[in-house]
Amino acid sequence: MTTLAKPEEAPAPSGGASFLSVRDLQVRFSTEDGVVRAVDGLSFDVERGTTLGIVGESGSGKSVTNLAILGLHNPESTEITGSINLAGQELVGAPRRTLEKLRGNTMSMIFQDPLTALSPYHTIGRQIGETFRKHTGASKKEARDRSIEMLTKVGIPQPQTRVDDYPHQFSGGMRQRAMIAMSLVCDPDLLIADEPTTALDVTVQAQILDLLKDLQQELGTAIILITHDLGVVAKTAHNVMVMYAGRAVERGTVREVLKAPQHPYAWGLLSSMPSLAGSVDVPLRPVRGTPPSLINVPAGCPFNPRCDFKEGVLGDRCTTERPEISPATGHGSACHLSVGQKQDIFIDQIQPRLG
Amino acid sequence: MNDQLTLSKADGPSPATPSGEPLLQLTGVQKHFPVMDGFLFKRQVGAVHAVDGIDLTVGTGEAVGLVGESGCGKSTTGRLVTRLLEPTGGQISYQGRDIAHASRKELMPIRSEIQMIFQDPYSSLNPRQTVGAIIGAPMEINGIKPAGGIQKRVQELLETVGLNPEHYNRFPHEFSGGQRQRIGVARALSLEPKLIVADEPVSALDVSIQAQVVNLLQQLQKDLGIAFLFIAHDLAIVRHFSQRVAVMYLGKIVEIADRASLYERPRHPYTHALLSAVPEADPDDNRERIRLAGDVPSPINPPSGCRFRTRCWKAQEKCATEEPPLVQLSGNVAGHLTACHFPEEPGVAGGRDVVLDPALAAMEDEAGAVIPEPRDQQD
Numbered sequence: 229m230t231t232l233a234k235p236e237e238a239p240a241p242s243g244g245a246s247f248l249s250v251r252d253l254q255v256r257f258s259t260e261d262g263v264v265r266a267v268d269g270l271s272f273d274v275e276r277g278t279t280l281g282i283v284g285e286s287g288s289g290k291s292v293t294n295l296a297i298l299g300l301h302n303p304e305s306t307e308i309t310g311s312i313n314l315a316g317q318e319l320v321g322a323p324r325r326t327l328e329k330l331r332g333n334t335m336s337m338i339f340q341d342p343l344t345a346l347s348p349y350h351t352i353g354r355q356i357g358e359t360f361r362k363h364t365g366a367s368k369k370e371a372r373d374r375s376i377e378m379l380t381k382v383g384i385p386q387p388q389t390r391v392d393d394y395p396h397q398f399s400g401g402m403r404q405r406a407m408i409a410m411s412l413v414c415d416p417d418l419l420i421a422d423e424p425t426t427a428l429d430v431t432v433q434a435q436i437l438d439l440l441k442d443l444q445q446e447l448g449t450a451i452i453l454i455t456h457d458l459g460v461v462a463k464t465a466h467n468v469m470v471m472y473a474g475r476a477v478e479r480g481t482v483r484e485v486l487k488a489p490q491h492p493y494a495w496g497l498l499s500s501m502p503s504l505a506g507s508v509d510v511p512l513r514p515v516r517g518t519p520p521s522l523i524n525v526p527a528g529c530p531f532n533p534r535c536d537f538k539e540g541v542l543g544d545r546c547t548t549e550r551p552e553i554s555p556a557t558g559h560g561s562a563c564h565l566s567v568g569q570k571q572d573i574f575i576d577q578i579q580p581r582l583g
Numbered sequence: 584m585n586d587q588l589t590l591s592k593a594d595g596p597s598p599a600t601p602s603g604e605p606l607l608q609l610t611g612v613q614k615h616f617p618v619m620d621g622f623l624f625k626r627q628v629g630a631v632h633a634v635d636g637i638d639l640t641v642g643t644g645e646a647v648g649l650v651g652e653s654g655c656g657k658s659t660t661g662r663l664v665t666r667l668l669e670p671t672g673g674q675i676s677y678q679g680r681d682i683a684h685a686s687r688k689e690l691m692p693i694r695s696e697i698q699m700i701f702q703d704p705y706s707s708l709n710p711r712q713t714v715g716a717i718i719g720a721p722m723e724i725n726g727i728k729p730a731g732g733i734q735k736r737v738q739e740l741l742e743t744v745g746l747n748p749e750h751y752n753r754f755p756h757e758f759s760g761g762q763r764q765r766i767g768v769a770r771a772l773s774l775e776p777k778l779i780v781a782d783e784p785v786s787a788l789d790v791s792i793q794a795q796v797v798n799l800l801q802q803l804q805k806d807l808g809i810a811f812l813f814i815a816h817d818l819a820i821v822r823h824f825s826q827r828v829a830v831m832y833l834g835k836i837v838e839i840a841d842r843a844s845l846y847e848r849p850r851h852p853y854t855h856a857l858l859s860a861v862p863e864a865d866p867d868d869n870r871e872r873i874r875l876a877g878d879v880p881s882p883i884n885p886p887s888g889c890r891f892r893t894r895c896w897k898a899q900e901k902c903a904t905e906e907p908p909l910v911q912l913s914g915n916v917a918g919h920l921t922a923c924h925f926p927e928e929p930g931v932a933g934g935r936d937v938v939l940d941p942a943l944a945a946m947e948d949e950a951g952a953v954i955p956e957p958r959d960q961q962d
Binding site for chain 2: 434461497
């Protein structure tokens, strides 16, 4: 019955300080209705050659975190505090020039919808080459050759002719491949993929995820994969962070988080997903209610209005005291339940449902 | 090669429905959309073969799932069933009456019995109407005067779908995505339909909310005995919801079977590929791994013979010349029909690795030569 897995080290930790290290990141937007605390005290690390999967519902702050890393937020209305350290360089408060040099070169991004992320006015080859020319000063000819090389690498058939095509001439899967080619053209060390496969069909999604995985093995890129699908994370990520209301509620290796989750929200996510092998006669067990507004985050644990396991905590700590993620490293969760309680609840109540 | 023994279809074009009389029967239904070109004088230069001859039955109170990739014609099928579109060929019979080319007038009484739930809860509700007006409109249009008045009935419906009856006077923008989808469900229920066509009803919702809506639909199906045609691309959700599942590819049904048979003993290579591509939240997942090359071909000019052959790893000459019929293969239970000349062995056991994608194959061959990976190479 117990299939709790042993903690497993993430592959290839490069030793020393992490490649990307985010500490106590806070992102706030001022809006007409009040201040939106999109990210509220988030810390995580990503090592070279590994993938961190960030999972959460819409509005949990996963995309905002990554826009803050890339410096793509609107500086007029956004307040960012904390620290984002990329290979020894501090990005919070860094001048625009510095970020421009890093973007596309050291860190790059794959967006969710390739049709809106690509310019309809320029050819695919030109869009891929533009990044390359900007950062390396290469000639048009060199950039074109590089574009063809990248298109070959991501598996576009007949790259020599396709390089002169416009985005509308590509299918959805090919556009996403072109996006990947564009983001990898300067061999970045950090790749942020924001829901890279949500707009794609399952068979194409599987191709793209495998492609990212294989490219990572070849190039040693660190990847942050943002998704709402735990299945995608299970396939591609080494480490997982579950976000809720702008905070990390659970983090650990893929095996730890998916096989022995500790946070009630992670339990809810897992038991609301039907599986291909599970029993079909039991109804799914969704998380009650709806995600909270980030303008008016519930006091104490932000998950407390939707939590079914509050009675396990003595007193009213859930509604008054915000739980910190503990332990500070390794597999941890932000919940007031004791480690033993979490383990018992998961084994007795949650695991049987997962089938 | 595989067993070529195929049993001929026992009873006409439709498989035996396990539960009751067929409520809805599609026979050879086609929908071709014309492609026009030319300046001043438009002429037809081709046709999008969106749905190209499908046979499907839905029994009373039965939930039938329809899965496939985008562009395979599953949504068009849903629109044909509700007669929002007129088929270019074939028959749609509802309770024994052919409604394929029925006029507006003839359709009037049937419209109220076949309802639809749309994919996007944001664009399928009129933002200028209150929830009460939205849910009450179908009753007003059809001249139905429920006992106690329309408002009372709407409030009952709101309660049925898990919303607060006091929300009667609110506007759609005051609700979240999941709640809006519940409003859409309440509207579909207002005429007490016999068949609901649910076109991707949960794909626009967050994971935790998806489960809430799926549970609601399942509850309604059980309690009210409504038949469902559940259209989705998520195989796990379709499996959870439907008793019978049809897999579509480029306008054709390539495999249809009851739930257990389709998911545990799939025969069509495409079904295998689809199932192997579903990401499961289990790091120890060791199902077979099949990676097709490229995307679905254009339905304007579909491949000859078997339409899947351009992406199939078992395709031979026969597949290009001869279109495989949708028949019951030997070793399959009754009602499990497959359209394939060279079907796969039943089962989705792990260990097998079919990689057709050129980029993946190239990189994995290279990697395989340097670092011995635990991943199995292609058979």
